[in-house]
Amino acid sequence: MKNSRICGLALRFNYDNPEDFRSELRSIYEQEDLSREEIGMLLALDFAYSSTFDEAREFDSSGTDLKLLAEGVYSLSYFYARNSEDKIAYLVSKLAVDHIARECEREQEINLKILHMMTSFEMGFGEETLLLFEELMKLEKYVPVQKRFEYYNDLGLVSTQLRTGGNPLRFYEKAKELAGSPVRALMVQLNMIDYLYSKNMFKEALKLLDKTESCNVVSINGYRLMINLKILLQMSSLARATAVADQLESLIRSHGEWTDIAVSYIFLGHFYVKIGNISKAQNYLNLLKSLPDESLTNYIRGETLILEASIMQAKGEHFRALENSVGAFETLTLYSTTSPHLKDFVNNLFGSISAVFTQLIRELRLKDSYTALHTLRVLKICYEFGKELELEKIDLFNLSIGAMLHDYGKVDIPFDLLNKPSKLTEEEFTEIMNHPVYGERYLRDLNFPIAIRDIVRHHHERIDGKGYPDGLKGDEIHKLVQIVAVADVFDALTTDRPYRKAITKEKALEYLEEKGDQLISKGLLSRFIRFAQHKEISIQEKEITVLWRSIISELFK
Structure with a gap:
């Protein structure tokens, strides 16, 4: 036109x-x-x-x-x-x-539904995409001959990225038979390679990719280079990745109007982070941020945050990297099902969070070894209990991060005071009581989500209003905060401290049955007691990577 x-x-x-x-x-x-x-x-x-x-x-x-x-x-x-x-x-x-x-007429109805399935798919609206996919599957016999290539190729794309229950290769094989031109056949071949990539079949994907040739169509050639680059990054084949990155950059210089240019910026940025050229990675991040809002899908926004987190992590800016990881998850959770390139997102998110929290645990251990392991135990208790409560995924994620950070403010408390074996003076206890404020201050300065900041600031509040630092009571205390509060108390009771020995799990649960309704709501308390009776929680510092892999994987089931 x-x-x-x-x-x-x-x-x-x-x-x-x-x-x-x-x-x-x-x-x-x-x-x-x-x-x-x-x-x-x-x-x-x-x-x-x-x-x-x-x-x-x-x-x-x-x-x-x-x-x-x-x-x-x-x-x-x-x-x-x-x-x-x-x-x-x-x-x-x-x-x-x-x-x-x-x-x-039926032919035009099919055309419009294919169109809307793919625009919904690009926007990351998973449920809507799946409904249209199911409708179109029932209309297969009515698809006009001239529309069948697009029909099967698009069903393959959706089936690759979403949990449709179908085999994408079935659709791609049919599309390939109907391609009618070398360029369309190459496009289907690349989609098949992307499917193998999504299944972690990197060697198979690369072997098939090596059999393809570049073409004169910019969008197809760019797609081929992007797939090649992301496969090589997963395989850590940096020498080959360098050559592909050079070709991709050359294509961008000669065709600045290319519609998938944002995705190419993402993978080039990650390439330069991988080889340690942070200034070049930052340049691609700046290009992403300079794109007009109307050209950015939620996927691009989320991946931009993850690239920024990777750069921050490489610079040692752990809290800011964590903030971006949380922001990326909140952006990409709008995608109710798997979005294109989600494996990269999950890997990047896992890598950022795992590395940040490993560093935070090291910092806590240097300050106070008890607090470091206590933090890990509380995290695991909250995560397991949150799953039993069937929390929404974003709540489970925020709960896990809040539990991980709930005592971070103790890095500002003197070591001798944290580990004093005798009774604290009033002044000393007042200083200890400041640790939720210190911790929340870090997160507030970094614009962390309010749900996580609430956990850090309010995990010592009590349902009866006798907690600190703000004297909240009843419904003023969020459910996620109450979960961390009871996990915190339960772990503190069942582990040795300088000023007292641990009590048994049975006695700790008896204490909670007697006094726990002063701490959290009765309904949540009874659920926690039943949970703790049949659940044994133990963790070592080296398990943090495994634990966070489990948490991240759970988010994308």
Whole structure:
């Protein structure tokens, strides 16, 4: 579609006022010599704008114009996708499926549903994508011949990334048979390689990739280079990765308008982190941050945070790296199912969090070896109890991080005071009571999520209002905070301290049964006691990597 006035109007979709928009629509229609595709685009723009902003339509697209409108919606949505306007592409396809698809002929209904499945997929809306996938599977016999290549290839892409229960290779093999051109056949081959990559079959993926050749289509060649680079990074083949990175950078220099350029920045950034060239990695991070908001999906935003966390980690900025890891998870949790390249995200997130927490435990151990292991035990207790409570994934993640950091403020407390074997003076106890404030201060300065900061600041609050530092009571204390509070007390009772010996688990549970409702809510207390009766929690410092791998894996089941 080459009409510059239609393209310009489409790209002003979000901010034109209705009167100007309708006037330009009418002017283009009356003054330009338009093709059928361009008239369809005008109808689609009119339909999408009026539906979005509750305005009257400029053109009547009923009756015989419905087919032309459906064709126009298809072209318009693809126009937005090619111009990195994924949100508007999704909006247009959703409006079409919601309002006109059922009135169209079966062929056009299938076209619109394939389109909307893929725009939903690109936006990371897993549940919506899966619903459309299931609908389209039932329509297989109705797919027109000219649409079958796209149909099978797109089902393969979705099946690769989401838990559809199908075998993506089945769809890709059918698409390959119907490709009809070397370029389309290569695209399917690359999708198959990406599937092998997602299954950790790196050697097999690389072997198949080595049999493919580059082509003149920039998007296909760039896709091939990106897959090659990420496979080599997973295999730590840095010499070969360097050559591929050079080719990818050359392609970017010669084709700056390439639509997948953001993804290439991500993998090039990780490549330079891997080889220790942090300034080059920072340069790609800056390029990602300079991209316009409309070109960024949640996946790109999340991966940008992870690249930034990797750079921070390489610089030794552990808290800031952790902050970004949490932010990345919160961004990518909008993807209800596996998003493209999620394995990279999971690996990066695991690497960042595991490395940060390993360092934090070392710092705590240098200050106070008891607090270091106590922190790990409380983390494990909270994680296991949170799973038994069937907490939402984001709550389980925040709970785990909050438990891990709950006593970090003790690094600001003198060692002799933390380990004093005799009774504390009033002044000394007041200083000990400041550790939640010290810990929360670190997190507040780094803009940690409020749920995690609440755990760190309030894990010594009590349901009866007699805790510290803020004297909260009852419902003022969040459920996640209460979980850490009871785990903290339970572990403290059952481990040796300089000023007293541990008591048995049985006696600790008797204490909680008698006094625990002053600490947390009765319902949560009874659940914790039942949990602790049948669960043995022990952990060593070397287990932290295994524990965090388990926590991260749980998040993406």
